[in-house]
Amino acid sequence: NAGVTQTPKFQVLKTGQSMTLQCAQDMNHEYMSWYRQDPGMGLRLIHYSVGAGITDQGEVPNGYNVSRSTTEDFPLRLLSAAPSQTSVYFCASSYSKGQGNTIYFGEGSWLTVV
Amino acid sequence: DQQVKQNSPSLSVQEGRISILNCDYTNSMFDYFLWYKKYPAEGPTFLISISSIKDKNEDGRFTVFLNKSAKHLSLHIVPSQPGDSAVYFCAASARTNAGKSTFGDGTTLTVKP
Numbered sequence: 001n002a003g004v005t006q007t008p009k010f011q012v013l014k015t016g017q018s019m020t021l022q023c024a025q026d027m028n029h030e031y032m033s034w035y036r037q038d039p040g041m042g043l044r045l046i047h048y049s050v051g052a053g054i055t056d057q058g059e060v061p062n063g064y065n066v067s068r069s070t071t072e073d074f075p076l077r078l079l080s081a082a083p084s085q086t087s088v089y090f091c092a093s094s095y096s097k098g099q100g101n102t103i104y105f106g107e108g109s110w111l112t113v114v
Numbered sequence: 115d116q117q118v119k120q121n122s123p124s125l126s127v128q129e130g131r132i133s134i135l136n137c138d139y140t141n142s143m144f145d146y147f148l149w150y151k152k153y154p155a156e157g158p159t160f161l162i163s164i165s166s167i168k169d170k171n172e173d174g175r176f177t178v179f180l181n182k183s184a185k186h187l188s189l190h191i192v193p194s195q196p197g198d199s200a201v202y203f204c205a206a207s208a209r210t211n212a213g214k215s216t217f218g219d220g221t222t223l224t225v226k227p
Contacts, residue, residue, distance in 0.1 A: 004157075033214070040123070042203060042217040043158070058214065090157055102148065103205075103215060105157030 002026050006091045006106035013081040013113045021076040021109050023091030029104070031094040032074035036060065036087040037108075043090065049074055081113045117141045118206050120218035128226050133191040135221050137204030140185060144206035148215070149178060149189050152201045161202070162189070165209075194225045 004025045013019055025032065033048035035058075045058030049068040063085060065077040074093075078085060091106040119138045127133045139147075145166040150158035164171040164178045164187065171178050177190045191198055201222050207215040 035217075040219065042118075042120075042219040043205075045214060045216070048214055092157075102160045102163065103150075103158075105150075105159070107157045108155070 004091055004093055004104050004106040006089075006109050008109060009107065010110045011112070013078070013111065015081060015083060015113060017081050019078050019081065021078075021089055021091070021111075023074045023076065023106060024072050025074075025091075025093040025104070026072065027093060027104065028071060029093035029095055030071070032068065033058070033092045033094075033103070034064070034066065034074070034076045035090045035092060035105075037090065038087050046076065046089075078111075083113045085111065086113045087111060115140070116218075117144075118204055118216045118218040120202075120204055120221050122221050123219070124222045124224070126224045126226065127194050129196055130193045133189075133194045133198065133223055133225065135189040135191075135202050135204075135223065137187045137189075137218055138185060139187075139206050141206070141216070142185075143208050144216075146207050146209055147178070147180060147187050148205045148207075149176075150203040150205060150217075152203065152220070158203055191223075194223075196225045196227050199223055199225050 007022045030051045034046040035043040044060050047066040049055045089109045092103045094103045148163040149161040151161045152158040162176045164180050180187045201220045203220045204218040205215045
């Protein structure tokens with residue numbers, strides 16, 4: 001059981017470059033989300049999705065784009081990378097409402113923007 | 115305005131003693147609370163949860179207490195073990211919006227042998 005799989009694990013980008021962080025889950029969860037974690041801080045929600053074709057913004061959505069064409073996949077796009085986007089990114093999925101709110105996280109993607 | 119706060123960035127306890135991690139929240143719409151544990155270079159993993167209809171939930175060495183009137187919850191680990199050394203995140207959500215959990219900044223627990 002793979003759970004939540006994110007790629008790549010490490011990436012270095014130059015300022016202004018774009019890239020996509022991939023995320024896939026095999027638990028048939030309706031909810032998927034992207035968080036970022038900066039040093040000494042908690043997890044901040046970037047974007048989330050309540051099902052295929054539906055996405056919404058979290059706390060820190062600027063500079064990121066998402067889409068949800070299938071239940072399994074939820075890629076995160078950095079449109080024009082900035083040093084402030086250097087962070088660890090976690091993709092997550094969870095059951096729909098009413099079945100418990102436990103979130104299952106991927107192992108993280110370490111992104112450095114130089 | 116931070117809606118979930120963990121005011122202690124770090125906690126150090128001796129092996130075998132009790133660890134108490136605290137969390138405060140401000141949003142009255144939160145009705146489901148979770149604790150996650152995170153080791154370095156790994157994603158957070160679910161530890162224990164509690165819904166607002168309860169004031170206590172136990173799972174082995176881990177117990178979470180919820181005081182709704184004070185908007186406060188705590189995680190007790192008894193007895194603490196060196197393998198419990200990790201960052202612990204408190205999270206809160208509304209059952210109507212499972213995918214939108216709000217996290218505290220975390221408390222780094224160190225259990226000394």
